[in-house]
Amino acid sequence: MARRQTWMVAAGGLVALLGALWLALVWFIPADEDLAAHAAGELQGRLGVPVRLGALHWRLLPVPAIVLEDVATDQPQAITVKKLTAYPDLLALLQRRVILDRVELDGAVVPQLSLRALDATSRGAPAEAGATPLARFVFRDLTWLSRHGVPVVYDGEIDFDPGWRPRQAVLRRPGFTPATDLTLTRQGQDDRWAIRSQVGGGTADGEVQFQTRADGRLALDGQLRPSGVEVASAVAAFNRKPVIAGKASGHTVLSAQADTLVGLAQSLHTKTVFTMGASTLLRFDLDKAIRSLGREHAGQTALDAVSGQMDTQNTPRGMVTQFTGIKASSGALSASGKARLANRQIEAEFAVDLVDGIVGVPLVLSGPVDKVAVSVPRGAVAGALLGTAVLPGIGTAIGARVGATLGRLFDSGPDRQPARRAGNGPLSGTGRPCPSLR
Template sequence: MRRCFFWVGCGLALAMVLLLLAAFALGQWTGSDGFRQRVEREATAALGVPVTLSRVTVDVFPLPALALEGLNIQARPALTLQRVEARPVWWTLLQGRLAVATLIVRQAVLPQTTIVLLAARVQDPAGKPAAPAPDGEAADLSWLPRRVVLDDVTWIGAQGRSSTVQAELALDDDGWPADATVAVTLGALQGTQAVLRREDERQTAWTLKVDVGGGTVQGPLKVTRPEASAKARDLVFEGTLETQGVEVSALTAPSRTLTGRLDASTTLAARINPKTGGASLADAMRTQTRFTVNNAVLHGVDLAKAVATVGLSRGGSTELDTLAGQVRTRGQLVELTNLVASSGVLAATGEVTVAPSKALSGRVRVDVTRGAGGDVVGVPLVVGGTVDDPSVSLSRSALLGAAIGTALMPGVGTGAGANLGDRVGEGLKDLFGK
């Protein structure tokens, strides 16, 4: 019996030595310049842009892992990753299958425009459609890492706003997120913390809570999968979020065009084709929001002075007791409708559109009550400029009417003439289609 244990022990020791020698040899091979250059060539050919790499390493301790260091994808703008580490599930490797248990990304800079470009280049490179899953069966997502860790990763949005995050994501066996945590440590939305939790492993539904700007955004999210017999394989995304006490400028920083505490109710909806990329998701998203901003201050525009100068004034600020309205988004387009603002003797209504480029367009009517008699002077204003530098002015027809009204009835006639000129101008526009 002792001899049997002796030989078993010797066999295990020999296997361990061979395993260590194999790991050492593999590390030497992958760490060679020849192997690194081969990886660079393959990646460059696949992505269509130059790719450089500092080192490839295979670690055994404390946990077995394959790592790429100093990865630089030289697109415009460049995508850089200081270290990408993949920890495989070793028992699946023994079965001839690759499964990643943990993927760790450290000190990376990820520009959105570059990621969208690269995703379009590598998507379905052979032009062959993926084999459909059998009826009633979900697609095989076993290749996805069970856990993803982002350490000091900076995301640069399409408009140039950047955020650096610490994040962790865990996936269930079906490939859907089980839970996720995100903390924004630098840049836009700095200080924001978000937590996502799956409600039930049998359902594709989650609860989201975000702490931002001294308030909260929270609510349920749900993805409805198509029936097995359905021809359309789109996923339907739905959500309802309640916003309470969030400082508006925390959402728009570094811009401070509007400050105040935001309360809102938002519904989200999107129909998503799983075969398309993240850009398609952003374009497909539709939201509708009813909001109120308490103790609002509009920076960059003094509406009362704009009325007094018939839209010729720029700069200043407007303090509002209440600002309310509706927001509708379609992809990156933002439309503000049914805007109602009030502050003492001042009241304003209107509609404004925010383009993806942050350009503003719209119309606002501002009424100011003057004198003991309660006379109301109102001026229709055209909203222009950008989110960071808004402006208001009279339309050409309203400006002509204001000039005529001032000549006939100085003071009161200015606003009345502007209103009349604006209505005449709109009528001619509708008549001639210009």
């Protein structure tokens, strides 16, 4: 009987304690309206743009949480959040301190163009030494909208160390096969992270490190080792149209410097030296383009090997991609050249050799990526054929280059400029649109 009374007293004490805790929470927790006004002000102060909150309320069961719904920045392309749930540290909350155990985001749209307005204030308030304002951030159905309106959906989670340093972060493309994901793991207490990623059925592992320099500028450096990446699949994973299919391997160096985190992302530069084995150039027949002087090029080109260097440079106006030292070969032809892609405009020059004696014929691609113009100077092919007849072997290459030079001279008159403005390529009268290379 005494033991039973003891348990009853203990149970009664526990109920009283829980009741007191409940009353304390109700007493210390501000009203939803006050929280909404405070949250909107905090967000606007941190982001630098007005923020609208559809609803904000407390949820005490099964565990205390703050729920924000229908959040949107006041911008031409709004950053929107369908639902954001924050789970506060109760002990810290009773001490009037805000420390979040976990934040979960369900449904959001982040337009790339809208981030530019956040650059000036993206530093935020520095975290106290040894403090972890947020332990874990989980996001689902987050849509990244590129500057040209291409949507890509991501899921992921980030576990934070003090000072907003990610201890581990995972980013994945849900529902895409083969698996496309990236994992960052912090190396000890250094600002250095190992990278493990899967893309296109291959891997791209490496390391990245972050520094805050003496002058306050931020710097990012790293390396990746792409291996066995199927290019067409990798590009399709991010809702882009592939130009070439085949497995690539190589080495990537990345770097960035800026004053803010947003600026750091906008200044990211990568340099990738790559090689590919058996490949297929999609939606473009090189042999047909040369023989028809650019009038016909629909089809595909089988290649035995491709190599070169790809440089990407993020800028506030978008990414600029340059290909240099490109070399491709197959049993029917070989080609070399360079290309530049910026603001959905492509400019490329290649020299193509065919096995039946036409050597060094210039092939020029230019214009918007959804309507690229292909140009082959008529004089180049005529010169190549003449060179073969007059002086076999070396005469072919000389004839092609002389013919190409004469073609440029005769095509550089006043009628060339309207053709360029109309998107018909740099060589008037020979450009023809080809399928999208986006």
